[in-house]
Amino acid sequence: MTDPSQSPATSSNGSKPLLELRELKTHFRVDEGLAKAVDGVSYSLREGETLGVVGESGCGKSVTALSVMGLVPMPPGLNAGGEILFRGENLLLRSEEQMRAIRGNEIAMIFQEPMTALNPVYTVGNQIMETVMLHQGMDAAAAREHAIGMLEKVGIPSPLSRVDEYPHQLSGGMRQRVMIAIAMSCNPSLLIADEPTTALDVTIQAQILDLIADLQKAEGMSVLLITHDLGVVAQTAHHVAVMYAGKVVEYATVGELFSNPRHPYSIGLFRSLPDLAGAGERLETIPGMVPSATHFPSGCRFRTRCSIATDLCASQVPSLDPMDGTAGHTVACHHLEEAEKL
């Protein structure tokens, strides 16, 4: 198990992480048994930085984020251990009321499909106003001014008329801007963005990523960016955590991960990218598919798809350990030397 004092962010740089997960476990009781959706996730995010979290669907990216927000439905969810340190304090020990205050002021979240997060029967202005009236005690007139200002800030044209429109009157890109406006209206120090551009076209995706980067620079906030798109991560993140089957299998700076991926799963992900294949060349694939969260393999969970797995991989869980000579690059694999030859 990883020694917390050796966590990547504190060891490679003196500055304290804003958010640090230590062996976080969030499980679900389901008909088939216990789904270990998040089962020992450790990563950290420093002030002002962007941490990209990647991995295939179902690996636990969203449940991790919802755990940080205190928004996992319990039951069926349950906290099975670990810590979520935000400014050094464990959020898992906070009351629901305290968490509500943190969600409004310190940590905000945006989702893939803004339509499901926006209330269809209220104007976009009302939804921004509600947030600031609730959390900052503004009066209605001030809140409306604030809402118009926020719409302008997130690049919505003619905010004076848009403020009175309903979500369905806006395009997908505009709705995501509104979500960002709501998220930003309380000046959070952490923005969790869960696949914020997955449902958008590339030109609109580029606009939204630019917007998040601009706001981050202006406000100095940290961003936890969840995505399955390695291109998006390469363009935006400082650090990257690669997740597989409820665990982090590799963590490094973006430059280090993309130039020197060490975990067999990360290596496989990169090789499956059509970008990197020549025309007509066969794509390399990772055989098989992601195991079910109720029936993870023993030992290393990737072993059922790993070409270099051994008996050791079936009997022992590899811990996320720092690699020699690389600042803050951690990998969870028993056979790093063999992996290097892949």
Add this chain to the structure above:
Amino acid sequence: MSAPDNLLEVTGLKKYFPIYRGILSRHVGDVKAVDGIDFTLGRQETLSVVGESGCGKTTAGRSLLRLLTPTAGEALYRPEPGAPQVNLFGLSERKMRALRRDLQIIFQDPYGSLNPRITVGNAIGEALSVHGIAQGSELEDRVSELLRLVGLRPDVANRFPHEFSGGQRQRVGIARALTLRPKLIVCDEAVSALDVSIQAQVLNLLGDLQEEFGLSYIFIAHDLSVVKYISDRVAVMYLGRIVETGTVEQIFENPQHPYTKALLAAIPVPDPARRSQRVHLEGDVPSPISPPSGCHFHTRCPVAEERCSRETPAMQACEEGHHAACFLAEVCSST
């Protein structure tokens, strides 16, 4: 461009959706979803159709197969090299039904197109019995063969769609499309919902099947890195029109239309050493109900000129096989 053995030559394809208003259901306008597009498709060729959502890709694909009734245009289909062409849009329903065997489609989420109460084996075999091609144990054998072909174990035939992962369901969708030995498959966002490692498996499968059966694909997609990988030729659509076509090299290495350039610039490159500081397109796609005058792209075009809002640029050849509809595109002297 008419080659004697082209599988398909489409000209002037339009699909309008009428808009009715009021108690008298007055016809007040049209959604010009596809507004006059031309393209050709060779044998064993993959033509990708790209563009932002709402630009008319799905409508074009469905109109071509007459799953929607085209408003105008001609689609000349030549089943075999040297055989006479037939206009798909001029055929009676009955004659079209016979041709459906040749022309198949697969969707982004095969879940929506698979009946949850029918086993995948029956879903795949259905077309064989409907067309009276195989019955009983012969039908079972054909289904097993198809499942094996798409990389599934034959014993999954008795399972129901919900028992499959997204990638497996897409394989079932492909198997079903292959049942009648088609010549053309329209793949509408067929890999868009899949994770990269599974997407790679399905892309390889599509490539293998193309070679084995000489299939042609119309590959509708919005992920340009996938398009670059799989296509022979590419058509870029904007607001119901094709604005540029060419070989995959021409489109990716030497794009001529400002919209194509913007699309390519927006791709997030999976290489942190190449972070882009590129200027990104502003604004949203306008409504196809009242598209901008002149060049549809002029409201977002970074290099628009005064005439662009008045005149509609025609498709012009920039090099052999490479056409773009922009006043500023390089025009080659020949062609």
